[in-house]
Amino acid sequence: MLCALIMAGGKGTRFWPLSTEEKPKQFLKLLGEDTMLQMTVNRLEKLVPIERVFIVTGKCYVDLVKEQLPKLPLSNIIIEPVGKNTAPCIALSAFHINKIYEDATIAVLPSDHLIKDEDKFLEMLSAGDEFVSKNEQSIVTIGLRPDRPETGYGYINFGDINCTINSYEVRSVNRFVEKPNLEKAKEYLEDGHFLWNGGMFIWKVANILRLISLHLENTFDVLSEIAATSEENYERVLEEKYNEVDSVSVDYAIMEKADEIYVIPGEFGWDDVGSWSAIERYQRKDEFNNVCLGNVKNIEANNNIVVSSNKPIVLVGIDNIFVVESDDMIFIGKREEMETIRELKMKI
Template sequence: MLCALIMAGGKGERFWPLSTEEKPKQFLKLLGEKTMIQMTVNRLKDLIPIERIFVVTGERYTSLVKEQLPKLPEKNIIVEPIGKNTAPCITLSAFKIEKQYKDATIAVLPSDHLIRNEEEFRNVIAAADSFIEENQDSIVTLGMKPDRPETGYGYIKTDKTNSIVKGLKVKSVEMFVEKPDIEKAEEYLKNGNFLWNGGMFVWKAKNILRLTEKYIKNTYDILKEIACSVEEEYMDKLKNNYALVDSVSIDYAIMEKVKDIYVIPSEFGWDDVGTWYSVERYRDKDENNNVCVGNIININSKNNIVVGKNKPVIISGLEDIFVVESDDVILIGKKDDIKDIKEIKGLYS
């Protein structure tokens, strides 16, 4: 029984000032007429029915999830009282999903990524599901074939091809690699055995619970007690005890330690939409290579990113700058400084 778990708890600080702690990037329309989380759910619906799609998010975002995903069953919104990184929220969700669907396979997916070839994406998820049904103690991750020496992503080093499932190669994972410098990234691109790590995993719920018990038993024990509580006591136990779990990523806690892990090399037009540069890559541009969102008037300006909100924005004689308007702030800078937005936000705060 294939289910999806969409992780929707991130802050999206690199999209400030539009993305805020009250409404982070997964709830914004960064690339079109739908929000990032709506795009994520829509691309799954031809493979996984809405009743088997789950969203794990922070308590403060539950109303946004309900508003933007009105067809999602309320019981499928899994609440994390405070952010404790990905391992606890995935484990909490695995307990909940297994309770509803015995022998569930879970596809764990971020809520804020772009997938351009959605049919191919579903083919890859279906192949991973088939592999897991035959290899229930295994983990499958999705690795994107790199087309540039990217320093902003982690990498997966692959080993030999182990099998072909639904026409797709399934390779052994040799190791996970942290974000490299430019020299290493160029080396990985030439090598051919490295894939971008998109943070997407497919596994049996019972397997990830087994591995959590093995590698982070404190977290497992706390969450098992919460999961086994009667419905009337669940929320109180969750709020009182969740702070005691280990704050650790699933990559560090489990992925880097297990041996029975595989990757499907994937080509479905993936981007993690990590900065305003991503919006520049995928939004339509005018004849002067400007990305304009909102009521924007360009006069003799080119190669700019301008995101307006309420008022007309006029730029004249400017080149290679970005402008982002929110309800509270207008941020203007050189496009070269987009990488520093998180630090700029810290100075403003």
């Protein structure tokens, strides 16, 4: 039985000032009429019913999840009291899902990625689900074929074909690679045996719990104690004990140590929408090459990026700038400086 675990606790600092700690990018409408979180859940509807969709997020974002996903059962919101990286977050969620669906297969997915070809993406998830169901101690990840030497993503070095499921290759994973410099990224692109790591994993719940007990014994023990707590005391014990888990990424804790890891290479119009340049890539431009979100009017203005949250913004005779209006500030700068916005925040 396939369940989806959507990780929605990120801070989205690269989209400041529109994205804030109180309302990060997964809860924003960056690429259409729906928020990034809503887009993620909506694309899963053909494959995973809402009662088998789980959201793991911080306590401060629970109300946003409820507001944006009113059909989601409240019991499917998994609360992480404090951010401790992806391994304990996934482990906490696995214990929770295991109580409801004991023999579940879990697809772990980010909450804020763009996927253009949704049908192909769902076909790949189904292929991964089928493979894991037959190979219960395996992990399947989805790798994206790179089309540029990207330094902002981790990579997956893949090996031989294990099998083919519905025309999708399932290949062995040689190793996971951290974000490279530009020279290395060019080498990976030319080599042809490297994929972007999109942070998407498929595994049996029993298997991920086994691997956590094997490689993160302390975290497993702490979470086992929390999971065994009665319903009336669960929140209190979770608050008291969760800080004792190990703060470590799932890539480092599990992926680099597990034996049976496979990857399905794919091309389905993926982007992690990790920076303002991603918005520029996918938003429609006007005849003067302006990207405008919200109530914006350009008069003889060219090559600008303008985001209005509430107030109307009018640009007159200005070129090559960005303007972002949020609830508490208006941020204006040179367009070429937009990718340094996270660093600029520290100076304010």
